[in-house]
Amino acid sequence: MSAKPSIAVIGSGVAGLSAAYGLRAHASITLFERDDRVGGHASTVEVEDAGGTLGLDTAFIVFNAPAYPNLTKLFDELGVDSLKLRSGFNFFDLDDGMQYGSEQLGLSEDEVTARYPDGFQNTWREVRRFHEEARRDFLRKRTDLPMGEYLDRGGYSEAFRHGYFILLCTAVWSVPAELIWELPATTVIAFFMAHDEGGLGGREVDWRTVAGGSISYVRKVIAAVDPKVRLNEPVTEIHQDEDGVVVTTAAGTERFDYAVVATHADQARDLLQNPTPAQQQLLEPLRYNASNVELHTDASVLPVDRSQWRPWNYGKVTLDGQLRTYVTYYLNQLHGFTSEQDYFVSPDSPFPIANEKVIKTFHYEHPIIDLAMRNAQQTIYRVNEGTRLKLCGSYFHSKQQYYDQIGSHEAAFSSGMEAAAQLRRELGAT
Template sequence: MSTAPKPRVAVIGAGVAGISAAYKLREHAEITLFEQDDRLGGHANTIEVEDAGRTLGIDTAFVVMNRPSYPNFSRFLDELGVATKEHAGGFNFFDLDTGLQYGTDEMNLPEEEVAARYPAEFGTIWREARRFHAEGRKDFFRKRTDLPLGEYLDRGGYSEEFRYGYVILLCTAVWSVPAELIWEMPATTVIAFFMAHDEGGLGGQRVDWRTVSGGSISYVRAAIAAIDPKLRLSQPVIGVREEADGVSVATTAGTEQFDYAVLATHGDQARALLTDPNEVQRRTLAAIRYNASLAVLHTDPAAMPGDRSRWESWNYGKVEVDGRTRPYVAYYMNKLHGFESATDYFVTLDYPRELREELVIRELRYEHPVIDLDLRTLQQTIYQVNEGTRIKLCGSYFHSKQLHHDQIGSHEAAFSSGLDAAQNLLRAIGA
C-alpha cells in the first residue's frame, strides 16, 4: 500500500518565526528552509567568544524571557530540553554629562528619603513614575489609553525630566526603537507591558526573568536538529508567487516549486517578495514600517558609568551629542548571563559616541517593527491574511493570540505567529 508523499513546504526566513513554523510542520511536510544570511536564528544571535580557555555564548538581540509572557516559547524550550538560567534583573539610569544616577534601589525608596538625599530632578522622576504606573493601570482598564504615548503624556502633564529620564530609556530597551519614535507608540501597548511585568521593565525584579543557557544559539541548534530541513543558507529569495496548484519560490540560483510556503520575514520584506499579492495580503502589509538599530558587542567601559558598583544588567544611559539628548541602552552581559570573567562584556544599543575600535568584538544591525497605532489596529484582523492561501505569513509584526493585541514585536509574538501559520497550513492539508 503506497503512502502519499508529504507536501513540500518552503519556509522563508530562519528567525524564530520560521523555526517555529518549521518545527510544528516537521512531521507532516518536507521542509526546505531558506535564509539570506550565512547563519540561522535571526534575532537569536549568539556571539561565541573565547574567554580564559572556555567559550562564552553572548546574546546580542533576544536575551531574556519569562514564562508568563512567553508561554508558547517556554513550552518549546521545554520540549527541546533546552535549559534556562535565572536572571536577577536590576536596572540603573545614568546621565554621562551630569553624573546623576538612580536605579532599582532608588526607585523603591520612600519619598521623604528621595527628597532628602537626591536633587529635585530625580524627585520629579520618582513622583511621576509612581503616578504614571498607578494612573496608567486605571486608564488602561477604563479604555483611555488608545492614543499615542506622547499625547497621553501631554494630557497627563508629565514633565520633560520624566519623559527623557525614564520613559524613553525604558522603552528603547524593550522595543529597540529610537527616541523620536517612542512618542508614536500606542500608550496602551506601553502601559500593558509594564502591567504584565513590573515598573522596572526588562530590569524589573518581580518577574522570573531567564536567559537561555549557553545563549539563544542553544535552542536554534536543538530545533534545527529536530526539524532536519533542507537548508538553503546564504540564498536570498527574490520572489514568491502563488499558483493554481502550488507556490513558486525564486532565488538568485533559480526557481523551485513547492506545495505551500511560509513567509517568515519582516513585514516590509514580505511586501517586496510577494510578486502577485492578493488584496488581503496587500492591505495587511501596506503600512508596516521598520527601524534599524546598531547593536555592538564590545569590552569598552566608556559607555558605562564610572562607578562600577552601579553597573546592573540593564543600564539606561543618556548623553548630549550635537545639542540633542541621546538615550541608549548598555547591557552588562556578565551580569545578564550570569558568568564570571576577568573581562567585562557589554552590548550597547545605538550608543551615540565612539567606542575604542580595538575593543569592539562585533557590530550588528537589527530591524524591529515600528509599533504605532496603525500596527496595533491592524492586529484586529491581521491573522485573516493566512486564510484561503498557500502562502502563510508570520513574524514579530503579528501579535500573540494568547496575550492579545499588545504583545507585538517580541520573540514570543514571532514564535506564536509562526506556530499559528503552521497550524493553519496543517488544516489546509488535513493533517
Template sequence: MRSLAIIGTGIAGMACAYFLRNRYDITVFEKNGYVGGHTNTVYLDEGSRKVPVDTGFMVYNDHTYPNLIRFFDHLGIKSVNTSMSFSVNDAASGFETSYTSLSSFFPDLASAFSPQRYRLLLAMKRLFEAGREFLANEKDTELPLTEFIARNHIDPLATEKFLLPMTAAIWSTPTDKMKDYPAITLLRFLVNHGMLGFGDQFQWKTLQGGSQQYKEKILKEISSKTRTNAGVTQLRRQAGKVRVINKLGEYNDFDDVIIATHADQALALLEQPNEPEQNLLSRFQYNVNPVVLHSDPKVMPRRKRAWASWNYRYESIDSKQVGSTHYWMNKLQNVSDRKNYFVSVDYPGEIDPQQTHWSFTYEHPRFDAAAIKAQPSLPQLNENGPIYYCGSYFRYGFHEDAFTSALNLCKQLNDGRDPLS
C-alpha cells in the same frame, strides 16, 4: 506529501520548520550565512575556554512567555534566573541612576541629598497611578503616548529619565518615535510585564549556555533541509503553486510557502501582492539597529554602583539627545568572571577597536498607530493560502510573539492540533 518553502529562520521560521517537518516536504531558505535571526550566540575566546554571549534574544519570564516556555520544556532546555535591572545615564548632564534598588537609585552621597531624585520618585508614582487608571477606562485606543503624558500632567522627569528611555530600550526605538506609540498598547505591555509600579518586577530567566542551546536542538531536525546564503528575491503565484526565486537565480515551485520574515520584507518578495497583503503588510515600519559586542566600559555609567543589566545612555549631538542601549552581559547572563562584555545597540560614538569583538545589524518593528490598527486583521492573510505569514509583528515584536504566531499557523496547518500537545 505537499511541498513547503519556509522563508526566514528566526524563531518563527525555525518553529514552523520543526513542527511541520514530518507533515510537509520542507525546504528552508535563509539569506544570512547562519540560521537563527535574533537567536544569535557569539562565542568568544577567553584563554582556554569559549564564552557564549547572546546578542539578540537574551531573556524571558514565566508570566508573558507561556508558549516559548512550553517549547523550551519540550526541547529539554535549562534556564537560570537573571536580573533585569535598568539604568539611565545622561552623559551631557551627568545624571545617572539605576532602578534596581534604593542604594543604586542614589549611587553616591550627593544624589542622596538631591531634590531632583525625590521629585523623580514622586513623578514615577504619579505616572504609575495615571497609567493604571487609563487602562482601567480604556476609552481612547489611539491616544499617543505624548498626549497621555500631557493630559495627565506627568512631570518630564518621569518621562525623560524613566519611561521614554526604558521603552526605547525595550523596542530598540528612538525616544522621539516612542512618543508616537499608542499609550494604551505601551502601558498595557508595561503592566503585563510588571514594569508599571514599584516592586512589580517579575523574575526573569536566561537560557543556560545561551540561546544557541535551543537552536541546536532544532537544527538537528531541520539542518539537512535548510539552505543558508540563499536569500529569496521573489515569490510568484502561478498555476496553483508558488515559484520561489532566490538570489542565485535558481527557482523552485512549491505547493505552499510560509514567509517568516519582517512584514516589509514579506511584502517586497511578492511579485503581485493581493489587496489584503498590500494593505496590511505595508503598515509596518522597521528600525535598523547596529549592534556591537565589546568590552569598552566607556558606554556605561561613570559610577559602577549605577551599572545594571540594561543601561540606556543619552548623548548630546548637534543639540539633540541621541539614545543607545547597552547590555551588561556579565550581569544579565553571568558570562564571565574575568572580563566585562557589553552588547551595545545604536551607540553613536566610537567603541575602542581593540576591545570590539563582533558587530552586526538587526531590525526591530516600530509599532505606530497604523501598525497596531492592522494587527487584528493579520490572521486574514492565512485564511486561504498558498502563501502564509508569521512573525513578531503579529503582536508586540518579541520572541514570544514570533513563536506564538508560528505556533498558531502550524496548528492551522496541522488540522487544528496543537503541535506541542
C-alpha cells in the same frame, strides 16, 4: 502512502523556526536563509574566555514564562536550559551626574525625600503617578492614542520623559527616542502592567536567559526539524497560484506545494509578486527601524563606578546640542558569568566604540509599533486563511497575550506556530 507536501520556509528567524517546528511531522521542509547562519535575532557570538566558551547574545537575550508562554513551552519540550537573571537597571545622566537604579525606585517617599535631591524626588513622584494613572486609564479604555499624546494629556514633565520613560521604551521596543511617541499608549502600558515599573530591568519578574546563549535553542530546533537548509541563498521573488508557490533565488526557480514567509513585513511586501488583497492591505503600511548593534569590551560607555552597573544600563547625554539616549547591556550580569573581561552590547551608541574592542557588529531591524500596526492585529490572522502562502513574523501578536504583545520574540514565535497550525488544518493533519 502519499508523499508529504513540500513547504518552503523563507526566513530562519524565530518565526520561521517556529513554523518549521510545527510542520516537522507533516511536510518536507526547505528553509531559505539569506544570511550565513540560522536564527535571526537569536544571534549568539561564542567567544573563548579563560579556557571556556561563553555564548554572548546580541538581540534576543531574556524571557520570562508568563509573558513568553509558547516560547517557554518549546524550551521545555526540547530540554533547553535557562538561567535565572538577577535583574535590575541603572539610569545615569552624564550631563548632571544624576544616577539611580531599581533600588531607588523601590524606596518609600520618606526615604527618597531624606536621601535624594529635588530632581530625583520629582522623577520618583512622576514614576509613581504614571503607573497608577496609566493602569486606571488602561482599565477604563482611555489609552487608545499615541504615547506622546497620552503624556501630553497627563502633563508629564520633560525630566520624566527623558530621564525615565524614553530610556525604558527604547530598550523594550528597539526604536529610537523620536519614535517612542508614536507607540500606542495601550501597548506600552500593557507591557508595564505585565511586568513592573522597571520594565526589562524590573526586579519582580523572573527574567531568564538561555544557558549557553540563544544559539542553544536554535540548534535544538534545527535538529528536531531536520530541514533542508539553504544558507546564503536570499529569495528574490515569490509567486503563488492555485496549485502551489514558486520561489526564485539566484540559483533559479523552484515549485513548492506551500510556503511560509517568515520575514519582516517590508521584506515580504517586496518579495510577493502577486499578493492577495488581504496580504497587500496588511503589509503596505508597516514600517521598520534599522539599528547597528555592537558587541564589544569598551567599558567607557558606562559610568566609572562599576558598583552601579546593572544588566540594563540606560544613559542620556547632550552631544552637539542634542539630547541622546542609549542603552548598554552588561552581558556578564545578564548571562550570569564571571570573567576578568567585561562584555557589552550597545545598540546605536552615541559614542564611538574603540575599534580594537569591537568583537562584532550586527545590523538588526525591528517593527515600528504604531496605531496602524496595533489596529491591524484585530484581523491579522485572517490573512492566512485558505492561501497557499502563509505570513508570520513579529508584526503579528501572540494570541495568548492579546493585541499588545507585538514585536517580541514571543510574538514572532507565536505567529509561526499559528501559521503552522493553520496549514495543518488545511492539510487535514492533526
